[in-house]
Amino acid sequence: MAARVLRGRYWHPAGNGFVSCGLCHHQCRIPTGGSxxxxxxxxxxxxxxxxxxGAISSIAVDPIEKKPLYHFFPGSSVYSVGYVGCNLHCPFCQNHEISQSTTATVKYVTPMEIVVGAKASGCQAVAHTYSEPVVHAEFVIEAMRASRSAGLRSVLVTNGCARPEAAAGLLEYCDAVNVDLKAWDQDWYRNELGGDLDTVTSFITLAHRSGVHLEVTTLIVPGGNDDDTQIDGIAGFLAELSEHIPLHLSAYRPMYRYTTPATPTSTIRRLAGVAGRHLRFxxxxxxxxxxxxxxxxxCGSVLVSREGYRVNTSGLQNGRCARCGSSVPVIS
Ligand code: SF4
Ligand code: SF4
Incomplete structure (x- = not known):
């Protein structure tokens, strides 16, 4: 299917032929012929x-744990679609070939073709992932709406850099979201990554209040965000929403423009201890x-154990702890 150049939402004319896009914090003022x-x-x-x-750069069936989502149908598979482009420019992006360029080979699909593909794969959910889905908000919302009509769940894996109107639209048909909260330092967020801390915390707050299942990821980058204060700030903010929000502290590996050695295991364990003062998971x-x-x-018994992507959910029974019968914050 060929490209369908559609009129977007979230913009207004800005005079002299310019348009102003209001989807994210950049609020780009774009000249005629520009992007x-x-x-x-x-x-x-x-x-x-x-x-x-509708331009898709990648399609794969992934474990839900790879998104990562640990408290949303653990052990299940998710039909994952990726796009091109991103509104951030993280210098350690592991998907930089598709996030920082639009030259990747793409296939144009309709929302219904995604639904048909997901059904054929046997998955019960579709994830919008790999590059940044929010910059394709119009298409992602259409695809999520089609998925819900077809009885499929929708997952969004995002940097959370969407302003409130687009954020509300994206979350309306979303069942679970993993948001990158990359730092607790506005200067590093803005200057090194091109992001905006306030926009992301607003997105997370909205997701939580909307009742969408929410998990958060912080990639720990040595020399960037690996000090205790940053993780204390992130975990404290999340705990004010709910101490049950899962936080994933992921180790960075050298990638794209960064050659700094990988995050030591000891750093992740130390920061997990800091976050654990605020959060249960x-x-x-x-x-x-x-x-x-x-x-x-x-009761402290194991509900779900994981080793790589091998998952054992035998500690869960109908959304409760199999041992003590307590209701637990894991959707299964
Ligand atoms: S979504 Fe893209 S065009 Fe719109 S403001 Fe953000 S970076 Fe600019
Ligand atoms: S927000 Fe994600 S996809 Fe975009 S540049 Fe950063 S790591 Fe890559």
Missing amino acids: GLCRVRANEDGRLVLPFH VYAGNLWGERNETLCPA
């Missing part, structure tokens, strides 16, 4: 258009061989 920072929203004759509407990610268990908050 926004994310590369996928463009000005054509004084209108904001979407040349990559803190997980170490990207550490091979690390066991990650979910314990019952009431």
Whole structure:
């Protein structure tokens, strides 16, 4: 299917042929013939258009734990679709070939084709992931709506850099979201990554209040965000919403423009201790061989055990602890 260049939402005319995109914190002022920072929203004759509407760069069936989501149907598989473009420019992006460029081979699909693909795969959920889905909000919302009509759940894996109107639209048809909260330092967020801390915390707050299942990931980058104060700030903020929000502290590995050596295991363990002063469920990610268990908050027995992507859910029974019968914050 060929590209369908559609008119976008979340913009207004900005005079002299410019358009102003209001989807994210950058609020790009785009000249005729130009594109926004994310590369996928463009000005054509004084209108904001979407040349990559429905352009998919990757499709795979992944364990839900890879998103990562640990408290949302553990052990299940999710039909995962990726796009091109991103509104951030993280210099350690592991998907930089598709996030920082639009030259990857893409296939144009309709929301219904995603639904048909997911059904054929046997998955019960579709994840919008890999590059940044929010810059394709119009298409992702259509796909989530089609998925819900077809009885499929929707998962969003995002940097959370969407302003309130787009954020509300995305969360309306979303069942679970994993948001990257990359730092607790506005300067590093803005200058090194191109993000905005306030926009992300607002997105997380909205997701929590909307009742969408929420988990948060922080990639621990040595020399960037690996001090106790940052993780204390992140975990404290999340705990004010709910001490049951799972936080994934993932180890960075050298990638793209960063050559700094990988995050030591000892750093992740130390920071997990800091976060654990605020939150009940803190997980170490990207550490091979690390066991990650979910314990019952009431009796301490193992609800879910994980080794790599091998998952054992025998400690769960109908959404309760199989041992003590307490209701637990894991959707299964
Ligand atoms: S979504 Fe893209 S075009 Fe719109 S403000 Fe953000 S970076 Fe700019
Ligand atoms: S927000 Fe995610 S996809 Fe975008 S550049 Fe950063 S790591 Fe890559």
